[in-house]
Amino acid sequence: MEGCKSHAATYILGISAYYHDSAAALIKDGHIVAAAQEERFTRIKHYSGFPGKSVKYCLEFAGIGLEDVRCIVFYDKPLLKFERLLETYLSFSPSGLKSFLKAMPVWLKEKVYLKRELRRALTEVSGLAPKQLPKLLFTGHHQSHAASAFFPSPFDRAAVLCLDGVGEWATTSAWNGDGAALEPLWQIDFPHSLGLLYSSFTYYLGFKVNSGEYKVMGLAPYGEPRFVELIRTELIDIKSDGSFRLNMAYFNYCTGLTMVNRRFEELFGMPVRKPESESLTQFHMDVAASIQQVLNECVVCLASALRKETGHDKLCLAGGVALNCVANSEVIRRAGFSEIWVQPAAGDAGGALGAALCAWYQLSGERQRNQVDGMSGTYLGPEFSNAEIREALDVSGAVYGYENEETLYARTASLIEGGNVVGWFQERMEFGPRALGHRSILGDPRRGEMQETMNLKIKFRESFRPFAPSVLLDDAKDWFECPQESPYMLLTAPVHPSRRLAEASNAVRGLELLKHARSEIPAVTHVDYSARLQTVGDQGSVRYRRLLEAFKSLSGCPVLINTSFNVRGEPIVATPEDAYRCFMATGMDYLVIGNYILEKTSQPNQEQYLDHINQFELD
Structure with missing residues (x-):
């Protein structure tokens, strides 16, 4: 340059x-x-x-x-x-x-x-x-x-690991970060790619590549990893230092218009699942569990080798694979680093x-x-003043009330504690795929029915997909076994044993596990007792933290369900107009936007928003 x-x-x-x-x-x-x-x-x-x-x-x-x-x-x-x-x-x-x-x-x-x-x-x-x-x-x-x-990152010196599908040639690269210097160490080149391997299984399971990988991650805990050895024997050769090679005889992404070929289907004894048209079976859940375990092992091996090579005890991660919070958490537990930081x-x-x-x-x-x-909490996008919000609501013909700062949080907490689902639109929009308390849909995690209600009636998505909890940082270790702060919702943590309920019978498998309450906060506890965690401390959103504090004061629980403010296939809302349309088209009960509170049943012309969700291609 x-x-x-x-x-x-x-x-x-x-x-x-x-x-x-x-x-x-x-x-x-x-x-x-x-x-x-x-x-x-x-x-x-x-x-x-x-x-x-x-x-x-x-x-x-x-x-x-x-x-x-x-x-x-x-x-x-x-x-x-x-x-x-x-x-x-x-x-x-x-x-x-x-x-x-x-x-x-x-x-x-x-x-x-x-x-x-x-x-x-x-x-x-x-x-x-x-x-x-x-x-x-x-x-x-x-x-x-x-x-x-x-x-x-907050680190002066750190190892850096980048994992994605492919850039120019590199699919995996390692770097040494020291002060203001960033030195390349080594890379693994296309077509050998963990990102494309995981995307191939995304395709095989009937989900959309570059969009549905997080569904594979969410589906994995419902299955048993019984295909791990088959994957390691036939599809990927992983060395002790984490370096790997794929057997390209099974993949089609180099030259074809699909990710996998017929030989891949024959290996697993089942054809590619047709999106939306076939139900997910235990077989599909076992495949998801297997590829997730293989990914975990490979990323941990790569990170462990990089730890030995650089001598650093801090690790930074980026690339699309770094959005896999399960693999990230395995790195924390097993790769020897004292702390990791993932680009949100x-x-x-x-x-x-x-x-x-x-x-x-x-x-x-x-x-x-x-x-x-x-990263300033990722709050790097546009924001809107109360005056701009009011103007947008008036144009939409919305009916709203105003709450001052002293009453806004207690009123919203009371609505959530009463079983309502609330759209929460505040301050600057997040940068990255996670809603972190500025463009969020919120609910009470103690209510077991909330997962199904929010998935099917508000997000219009598959019932198996888990929701993430936001928790006050000071209370996090009382509710979760979290090894470090997780401000960007890119780590998983087990729910604290003291908050768990009895395990389901071994006879209960697959999606039937959804019916079994697993903890005091069942709506955010996955079937393996894990949760994709956001910790909210003094460096995070002031308004969102105040809401969590108000909910804790009212209910004794410092945790909220936090999911992105959108429906399936829709980008996260950016403007007050986007928020109002999404609110009107879904089963959300209230919208809190700036200092204004809107109740669904008070809004006029609700029928004109019924086609909103049909504008977006399913992801």
Whole structure:
């Protein structure tokens, strides 16, 4: 990279686009100012086009124009990716010709000439002439992931592990983070990929690739890992240091239009499950349990080897695989690190942030970092004042009441304690796939029926999928066996033994386990007594913490159900208008938006929102 000019205040804009989860992020003198995923504005989940609205948001939030930005940094190197595509097709020739012919027009039209396409889009967004645009730079894909993991982390020195489907060539990479320096150590290249292995099983189980992997993780505890040896014998060779190779005879993703082939189906004795049309059987649950265990083992081996190689006792994680909170938690328990930090926007969206940070530390000459969590709780998106919220509600014809700060939290806590499901829309939107108390749907975790009610009547999704708990940090160890803070909902923790109820009979299997209450907070306790945990402390959202404190004061329980404010297939809501539409189209009882409270039964014209959920393709 060539250098950015020195400036009193140096702004760098990072962009990820054209693959999936497009996003933009803006940093000022190395500090994260704003970041947003384009899907929140387009309302198209995993949107892959140019993130024009996200770019505009970041600039407007900072009060600058694109001409004030010193560098624009793209999160990978498209020519290297094109090289990998060509080499892969040549290696597997003549198979894959159909896939090759389908991919080439897009690459030749857009991605090979990406610099030109980016300049065109930036000119359109900014109104600047092409010659007036800031310098455009490119980082490596895994370099972006690694920078997003280490530089915002609270660690001065750490090992960094990046795991995803594939970047240009790398699918797994290891890095040494030291102060403001990030040194590459080694990588594993395509087609050998833990991300693509897990996505292949996602496809085989009938879920959507790049979207349904978390369903496999949620399904796994219902099954028995009886196919582990089959997977390890036939599909993946894992060495003692965690390095691995896949047996490509079973996979189709290099050249085909599917993830697995007929030989894969024959290996397991069942065809690929048809999405939405076939029920999930114990077989599918056992397959999910098996691939999750294999993933756990491989990630733990990789992390353990990296611990020995670097001598660091802190680990940073990024890449799409780092969103697998079960594997993350196994790393904490077994890999020898005292603490880990996972980039909350671990997938491609976070690459925009990593690209900007990578450029700052390489080009500015900085040698020091502030040793705090630089993600600001992920609250990096747009926010709306009470005046803006009221205007939006009035346009929608909504009926609402106003609560002041002294009464807002107690009133909302009382609604939740009374068994109501509440949409909670506050302050700046989260960056990343998790709702962390600013764009959330909340419920009482002590009510056993809440999991099914919220899944089927509010989220319109599969009944087996678990909900996550938010817990006050000071109370976390009384309710969960949590080894460290988990502010970003990227770790699992067992419910504390003192809060558990008797186990179900061994005769109860599969989805029948849903009917068995497992703890004092059954709606957030998975069938294996685990929970995907968010701890809320002094560094988190002030409003959300105050609500948790009010609920604890009222009920004695410092835990709330926290799920993202959307329906299945819909991006998390971004604006008051989005929130009101989602509220009206679902079984939510109340909406608390800013200081306004809306009761569903008081709202007019409810029938006009019935088609809302049909706008979104099922994920």
